[in-house]
Structure formats: C-alpha cells, structure tokens
Amino acid sequence: MSEMPKETKHLDEMTLLLYIERQLDRARGLEVSAHTQECDACRTLLRVLESESRLLTRAMLEEDEPLPSRLAQFQERARKSMQWIWGVIFGLAATGVYALYTTYIQPWQHQLEQAGFGGSNLLGLLIFQGAMWKGWQSMMTLLEVLAMVTLAGLGAMLFRRRIRRGAALALVFAGFCTVLALPTAVSATEHRGGQSPTVSKEETIKGDIYLTGERVRVEGTVNGDVIAAGKDIDIDGHVTGDVISAGRYLRIRGTVDGNIRSAGNTAVISGTLGKNITWFGDAVTVDATGKVGGGVTMFGGTLAMDGHLGRDILFYGDEVNVTGGVGGGIHQKGHSLIIGSSAQVDGPIRFEGDHPANVSPGAKLASPVEFRQMERRASYREGHYYVWQVIWAAAFILFGLVLFALMPKFSQEAVKSAEQYGATAGLGVLVLFGVPIAACIACVTVVGLFIGVSTLFLWYASLYFAQIIVGAVIGQWLMGRTSELWPLIGRMTVGLVIVRLCTTIPHVGGWVKFAAILWGIGAISLTFYRRFQPVIAPSVPSAPYAPPMPPNTTVGGALPA
Template identity: 55%
Template sequence: MSEQDRRGNEHLDEMTCLLYVEGQLDHARAQEVSSHTEHCPGCRTLLHALERESRLLKRAMFEDEEPLPARLAVVPGRSARSLQWVWAVAFGLAATGVYALYTGYIEPWMQQLEQAGFGGTNLLGLLIFQGAFWKGWQSMLSLLEVLAMLTLGGFLIVLLRRRLRRGSALAMVLGGLCAAVMLPATASATETRRGDYVEVKQGETVKGDIFLFCHRARVDGTVDGDVFVFSQDVNVGGHVKGDVIGFSQSVRISGQVDGNIRTFANNMTITGNVAKNVLAFTQVVTVDSAGKIGGSLTIFTEILSLDGRLGRDLLIFSKDARISGRIAGGIRAKGDTLDITSTAEVDGPVHFEGNKPPDVSPQAKLKSPVEYQKMEHKPEYSRPRFYVWRVIFIAAIVLFGMVLFLLMPKFTEEAIVVAEGIGVSVGLGVLVLFAVPIAAIIACCTVVGLALGISGFLVWYASLHYSQLVVGALLGKWIIGPTREIWPLIGRMALGYFLLRVAFAVPYIGGWAKLGVIIWGLGAISLALYRRFQPAMPAPSSASAVGMQPA
C-alpha cells in the first residue's frame, strides 16, 4: 500500500473487507464496498487476499492427514452398553459381597458373641465402643445401617453434585458426620485423675465415671460408673459398679466389678469377682482359683490359664490354653494347644480347632467329649472360594473408588498427577504411613482428642485402599492413555487396580509390591492434599491442568 493511499485515508478497514467477503454486510453497505473497490486497487487486492486466505483455511481444514484412530473404529453404542453391563455386574458383585459378608461372617459372629454373653446387637459397640469410651455410641445404628446411610448419602451427593459447589458438598458431608457424632450426647459425669500414682482410696466413693492417667493406679474404693485407666500398672481391689476399660501393661482385678472388663494389656490377672463379661487382648491371662467371672470370657491371647469359675461360655484365640477351673457354658477354642486338666469342669460342649489334639485329663468332668478339628493349612489359593472372594473384594473396592472419584474428581486427578512424581510420593508416603496411626493413638490417649484420633485412624485406613486406587488409575492412564473425563478415568482405575491385585497375588514379592503401592499412593494423596490446602499459589498452571495434559 502506497503512502499516498494511506494519506488519502480512503481505504476500507479490514473488518469491513472481511464482512464483505463473508457476505455479512447489508445490501447498501455491500454496494458501497463494491463501488469503492472498483476504483481502489489496494482494497481490491485486500479483498482478494482475504478470499484466498479463506480458501487456504478451508483447504487446510479439509485436507486429511490423519486416519481415524483404531479406538474410534468401534461403534461406541456397543461399548457403552457393555460398559454399563460391566458396571451392573460390579454393582451386583459388590452388593452380593456385602450381603455374603454379613450373612456369612458378621451375623454368625454376632450371634456367637451374643451366645457367649455379650448380648449386644451393635457391632461397633461390641467391637470397640460398647459401654466403653462413650455410651452414646450404643444408641447409634448398627454398622450396616450406618454403611447404608453413608452409601445413600454418597450417592445423593453424586446426584446433587452438579447443583452443589464442591465446597458446599464437602461441608454437607462433614456437617452430616458431625451431626451423627453429636446427636447421641454423653450424659454421665466424669472425673479425671493424673499423676505418677493415682488411687481411689478405700472408703472413697466416685460418683460417675473416672479416667485415670498415671504410671501406677489403684482402685480400692467404690466407683459408681466406669473406670477408664491408661496406666502401666493397675490394680482394682475395690468395687466398680460399671465397666473397667484398661490400656495397661499389667491389670489385676482383685475386687468386685459389676460390669464388664475390656482390656488391652500385656498381662491380666483376675482373682476377684467380675459380674459380667471379660474381653481381653492380652498376652497372658490368668483367672486365679479365687477368680470368678459371671458372664463369658473372650480372649485373644498367647497364654491362658483358667483356674477360677466362669458363668457362661469361653471363646479363645490363643497359642496355649490351660483349663483347670469350672465353666458353666461351653468352650470354643482356636489355637496351638488346649490342655484340660483333672480339676476342670465344663457344662457345655467343647470345640477345639488346633494344630495338636487337645490334652484332656480322664478325670476332667466334661458334658461331652471334646470335638477336635485339625487346623488346615491348605494354601488359600487352591480353593475356588478364594477366587470368588477376591473378585467380590475387587468389585467392592472398585465401587468404593468409583464413589470417591465421583465425589472428588478434581482432587483425584491431582493425586494421580502427583503420583507421577514417584520419588516425592514414596518419601512422603513412608512418613504418612507410620506417622498418622501413631498420631491417632496419641490423640486417642488424650481422651479429648479421642474422636479426632479415631476419625484420623479411619481416614488413614480408608486411604490405604484409596492409595491403591490412585496408583491403579495412574497405571491405567499409562496403559490406555490420558483422559480428563471422570468415567474414562474410573475405567482406567478399574483396569489398573485389577492389574495391581494380580501383581499382589505373586508369592513373596506381592506383599512388598502392595506395601510399595500403598506408600506411593498414600504419599501422592498427602501431597495433593497439602497442595490443596496451601495458601493461594501463583498459578503455575494448576497441577491438574498440567498433569492431565497428554505428553
């Protein structure tokens, strides 16, 4: 374009020329442009150049240089339907798994425990919370009901996800959990005593529950409620009208306990009287000849020596058990050896599953001969049932992953991206794997942080599975290729997780592989979490955006 042209300022602007070429001007304006270009070679050239540019663009767009990829050669309708079928099967298997787990294991176990004198219907309560830390738990629903509620809530959130901002969804979940935790509030008064040596003196009466944190503890007086003791050495010689819950190295019950005893200890000796049931996770348990338990005795121990009296059934998981006392109920024992001496009296049936036949004295007074079953050490993988359960388990975990991925798609993407940095993830994973449970236990010991500790432990436990799913998704991504959409990502996760499970099944190295994967995934999740809660970073293009970019 010449300077003269420019100075004349009579040229059409490029926008007008483009609209003219594209046929977007109204008739009058188009006429003006047409007449102008008849006299203006510059604008005429521009019009021609724009037209040529349009043709070049069209040609470039339509010239085909890439064939249709192989994965697009399959009609998606069919694959979509088959995918739905796979998911339906996965759902079915998971539901069957939950049902089978409940009817096959949990329900009979609960019945067994009930027969053994526990009488509770709340599994959570039976396992951990029954009358122990918090009575409010007893009014909670059963474990299955809680699970059903959580699942329902999860699906509800998935359904409402598009209408809720992610923050509000999270707030809803946390709020719901808090509400569930807060509803059954604790009612009774509690007292706490700390020190190197603490005691409830003889003649003293404590109204309500008492917590004892000390090196050594003695309860010689009367406690109207429960006794919670965190101590190296504890001796209950007085009268406890509630339960005794002990986390100690050594527990000795020489007095009267009207409720139950639950202990996690190195050794426990009962020389006194326990009106209800005893549950112990203890290395050595001794029930002295003077000791008396009104209910049942359930123990997970190395050595049991029972010389006293038991009002109901005995359930043992031990290495060595010696029975010399009187048992008003039956015995179900599993372990290495069972020794029933001449002074023993058992009013119910005796069933023993062990490595060696039980040593039963002819003088022992038994209602019926001991049923002995040799413990089978047949490799698990030679049983078809092993594979059925594996499939059910994998389906259940994939289902769990699917719900998590749908609930937290962005976070999951970020975790998968972070997992690609193996070194950092593994380093952090080692720390988290060991530090979190330790921190949770410490939090539990402080009582104030009990709920926090238990929640932290549960989250940590769930993360052990989540970590495998994250690594599985990464593996799937490496195999099939990257994706940004959630359902293809879930598909990749399912494939990757399946392959991981196959790898875990390899003898000898499988276990180590699993540990490695857990550490790796746990580190990635932790790092993603850390980045998520870091104060606003100057956007070096967010982790997810970068990470999900194909190579």
C-alpha cells in the same frame, strides 16, 4: 477515527477484524466501510484478513483423517453391554460380602453374643451402640461423622440428576451441620490425675471418673464407669459400671458390676466381675478366687482361667490354659489349648491351632474338643479357590468404584502420581513399613492410643486402595489415558482384574501383590504429600484488565491507529 487524516491514519487491525466478523455496531461499521473504500492499505489488509479467515476455516474443516476405528466401534451399545458386567460385579461383590459375613462376622457375632455383648447385630454393636468403643468418644464421633458424610455423599450421588448441584450441596451441608449441631449427651464426670490418683475407701463417686497417673487405685465406690490410664491400675473397691483402661498392669481385687474393656500388658482378676472381659494385650489371669459373670473376648498372648467364668471364651492369640470352670464354650484360634484335670467346660470347644488340644483325662467337658488344623496356605489346586478369587476381585472393584466415586480428584491425582516410579517406590517403602511401626509406638503411650489405632486402620485400608490405584494405572496403559471419572473406573476395573490374576500365580503372586501394594501406597502417599504442599498463587490478576471502551463500540477496542 473517521476524523483522522486519511493519508496518515489507518484503521487498526483489531477494528478491521471486528468489521469482517460483524462485531461492530452499524455506525462504526459504516465508518470502516467508508474508510476502506478510500484507503488502499486498509482495504488490502481487510481483504487479507478475510483470506486468512477463509484459510483458517478451510484448514479446520478439511477431512484430513478418517474417524479412528476405536471411535467408529465405540457405540452406546458398548456402554449398555457393560451394564450387565456391572450387575455381575455387584452380584459377586454381594456374594463376597455375604460370604464374609457368614464365614467370619456371623460366628464372631454369635460368640460375642454368647460372651454377653447382647443380641443386636454386629455393626450396631461395634459402632452405633458403642459397646466396644464405650469411652472412646472421639473414635465414636469420628465414625459417626464419617458414616453421616458417606451417607450424605451417596444420597447426593443418587439424586444428582434430580436435584440441581447447588441444591444438593446445600442439602448435604445442611444435614451435616444439623448432625454436628445436635446436642451431645451431658454426663457427670470427674477427672483425677497426678502420681497416684486414688478413690479412697470412704469415698463414693456419683457418675463416671477419669483417672490418669502412674499408679491408679480405686478403693472406694464408683457409681458409674472408671476410665483409667496408668502404669498400675488396682480396683479394690466397688465399681457399678465398666472399667475401661489402658496400662501395664490391671488388678481387680474388688467388685466390678459391669465389663472390663482394656488394652495393656497383664490383667489379674482375683475379685468379682459382673459381666465380660474384652482384652487387647499379653496376658489375662482369672485367679482361683476370681469370678467373672460373663465371657472373655481376648486378642493377645495367654489366658489362664483358674477361677470361674459364667459364659464363653473367644480367644485369638497364643495359649489358653483352663483349670477352673467355664459356664459356656471355648472358641479359640491360636497355638495351644490346655485343659487341666480340675477344669469344667459346660459348652462346646472349638479349637483351631497347630497342635491338638492337651486335655487332661480328669477334665469335665460337655463335649469333646473339635480340633481343626490351622491352614496356612491357600490351595491352588481346588476349584473354589478360584471362585473366591473372582468374588474377591468383584469386591475389590466395588470398593474401588466407591472410593473413586467418593474421592474422584484424589483418586485421579493418585493414579497420576503412580507414574513417578522413583518417588512412589521410595515413599512406598517408607510408608508401608514406617507407618505401622510409628502407629504401634503411638499406641504404647496412652495419649497416642487413639491416633495409633486410627492410623493402623487407615494404613490397613490403604493396602487395598493401593492395589486399586495400581489397577487404574495398568488399565490406562492398556486403554489410554483419561481424566474423566467413569472411563477411569472402567480402566481401573480392567487393570484390577489383571492385578488380581497376577496375584494368583503360585510363588510369584505374593511378590506381585507386595509390589503392587508398595507402588500404590507410594502413589497415595505422594498425593497426600502434594496436597499438603503450600500453593503459590500466580502473580497475574484474577480478571483481565478492561481497557476503556469508546462509545458506540460493541466489542474490541476501536482505538485510533
């Protein structure tokens, strides 16, 4: 640069800027200094650039507006004072969980234990022991993986301050991979398909067998479980394990030593069942010749008990008709209970329904029927209703906190999506009504059963998540926007309290809740939709092009003018 003729070659603006910013090395700086002493134009430009720097600094440092009152009042004390609110919320949520357990889960557990599911806790029973899901390996695996991921995520959250982020992630992934790499149990299984898959009379199957077809028949012996899917399923032989089935019609004329876990239209038990029946479907009939060693747990239409049952009946559905013997009690929530003259029930009978039980005078009952009128409306005038509302609000907030902490990006995107009112309303209607219909259709087919049930679970959970998203949006309206997690959770808390308050308004509350669910589900769906959209990569290079640097230059491009 210094070799250039002075009258024609000026220093470029970049070099002069770097000079006044003291970013040039000493030699180059001396060159620039010498040049500007001789060149008027460059000296003037240098002076102007310095003036510009001063103007910038002055404009920026000038105290043109006072600290907003919102910031002046914001002190860490405010955050500290929130800690007891979180404590209260956690306490109330814990109370809610305990109440939920004692009101719903414990009686169920008790009934399930009596119905022969063993004496362990319900969570272990349902999920980890797999009593309910036995045979539904994919569901089991999914639940276990989800549980592991959740635990790993919570662990990482708890220890995030002590462990470096990379280390925490490595720990989580290592644990996750270890879980996935654990060898799965190997079992001897056989599969038979076709129009009429059959285990013939002479046959003895060692281990479990999978049978799929229009008409499934087991006439021989299976020393293991039978997992069957078909239109008509007949068990005329001997099964030493369980029968897990999905189909229209299930007939047990032979002997099953274990349990029946099934979903379908109708089951008729004329033979002998060693343990229990768990049935999701329309009708179960235990014929006069039928014997069931354990109990019946049923979610469906009608139960006709003409034979003998060793233990309890736990029934959620329409009607129970007992004319045979029941070794345990009856716990029913449904439309009607009919106990015929030939019936004998050795345990307590608790019936919650629309009308009192129809008990024949000749029936032998261990104790009178405890009848409770089914309550269909919440009592707005009772104080405990509002206490429960507070507890549920706390449980909602806790649920929201966990979801926001586990899925911060998704939650923030959903909150943002919620402000596109037209799209969320449209999608909300579609998903709120369309998904359960589609899931039920999927459940009709055997192959889609798992997908259908899983979708229903997710849809049901999203009804709650939707209200949380709406709460966060309302919180942002009131307290301003934020893109940070904890302030967003704070806004969600405030908004959710308002939403819950609105849902308690008599007559209107239900509509408010419906609207919130519709809106929130629309937002969640829109976020999902966007996530699955292909991302078009920008055409710009990922790193800026680096022009060649002249020697002895520390920064910028000291190129000749």
